[in-house]
Amino acid sequence: MTLFPKPTSYYEQGFKRSPALERATAPFRFRNAVTGAGLVVFCATVYAYSIMAVRQDDFSDIQLPAHMVGQVAQKPKEETTSA
Template sequence: MTGTSRERLYTQKKGYGFSPALERTRQPFRARNMLTLLGLFTFTGGVFAYSMLAVKQDDFSDVPLPSTLPGVHDVTNEHKKKQ
């Protein structure tokens, strides 16, 4: 059997969708694949939630901010003065 004839056993004639043979072949792995998917979503969700909570805890109130940056003029004060 060559690769193309073996492939015909598992695909539809029109080339899309799963044949009943392919459905039966994949069935034993369905539960394990769903558990793996759930584990990956849980891990990525946990990393995302942890990083969001860690960022929210940062307090930058003790960092002094310069009143003006060199080479940058404050457009908001100019706009307020015109009104």
């Protein structure tokens, strides 16, 4: 096993793409871009729908455990400086 493998015919020195590799992948470039864009749009749509669905819930029908009743999250008081 060698530390640095011999470059294949598709990659030039320094891992640059050779003209042969560009020609081999050219027919798939548009379809891959459309598929990638479709996946991004799908993921963004699912994320937006999930956020909108959770935002509409008010959770008023869920009862709190007894040890949590009466506890309110308090913001830390801001110190005011008088000049």
